[in-house]
Amino acid sequence: MLKAGKDSRGYSFPPLDLYDNKDDSDELAETKKDIKTQIKEAIKTGNTSVDEYTRLLNKLIELDPKYGNISFSTKDISSAVQAIIGVTVYDAYSQLKIGANTYNASIGQGISSFTPIQMANAIATIVNGGKRYKLHLVDKILSPEGEVIEEKSPVILEKVNLKQETVDAVKEGMYLVDHGKKGTAASTFKNFPITTGGKTGSATFSNTQEEIGRTSYGWYVGFAPYDNPQIAVAVVIFDGGHGAYVAPIAKAIYEEFFKEELSKLNYTKQEITIQAGTSD
Structure with missing residues (x-):
């Protein structure tokens, strides 16, 4: 939604890009990481800070050359922050707390991806x-002469x-x-x-x-x-x-x-x- 510059609730703003770019400076890369960390934590805890998002987005715009000719108003930043909060807290966090999703996943109908x-x-x-055991793709590795070079032993990672x-x-x-x-x-x-x-x-x-x-x-x-x-x-x-x-x-x-x-x-x-x- 940030990259599109709009969300489903009607908030609009100049597009913002949080994706990693090989040309990003270290400070820019760290700022993008900080924003994404804030988003992930909000999904887990439901806690979010308008002031912190505002500070980080302004820093992102200042550091990224792609925004050099784009004017962001206070309203634009506020709309982007509300889009983030809407997705992370009102959607993702609240959905995680709904029992129906657990029931849905338990019968294989959840939105899940597994290897x-x-x-x-x-x-x-x-x-x-x-x-739950640690996974290994091979049991043992042998030399051309049949000698054991490396052998994996069962390791319990967790007891459910x-x-x-x-x-x-x-x-x-x-x-x-x-x-x-x-x-x-x-x-x-x-x-x-x-x-x-x-x-x-x-x-x-x-x-x-x-x-x-x-x-x-x-x-x-x-x-x-x-x-x-x-x-x-x-x-x-x-x-x-x-x-x-x-x-x-x-x-x-x-x-x-x-x-x-x-x-x-x-x-x-x-x-x-x-x-x-x-x-x-």
Whole structure:
């Protein structure tokens, strides 16, 4: 809104740019940082200072050469400050305090962005009872001769206070996804000898995605075995459409991870069949 020079409440002012620029002087860069820090803190605490915003914006205008030929009136600065306060306090801070957002996020409908490895770690944290481990992309590094150069050990970063009945309820729901009569991934895991838990999902990126020939990301997250989890997985497919379509990839991961155990059970590895997502 600052860069556009107007906000949704009708305040207007000459555009202000808080984005970093490689040509910024050290003092200008620090001033931009100070303004953004003030904004972030206001979102967290709800506390804001008109005088401090006014001082920092005037300093920004004085230091940045791009404003040399632009005249900012006292009203312009006041309007910019009100735009900041409106967004940070009346919108962002108040929204953080509304319980509805927590409920919305808890069923996967919030405005959230996560990487697959974050999702896998979240599932692992839940089903192991609340221990969040430090993530590593590799288990160990070997020399060409097979000697161990570096090996990662498990490190617990945090213990989340989860009630056992909460963990049990989440696991049961994920069990029904993979093995229940109406489970969205049940067709994938119905003949799999290792009991698993999972959750399918369709992540939209835009309310108008169909208009440009796109559909939702297909997500599947899960864990196995059900009673004593050893592995958590997360699969995401661009334009996958639905998590049920990508669940076979998770199954293939389990087949590789548990191959020795499955061999003893005379299990025949299944060929992966992926159904493409659809879009209008």
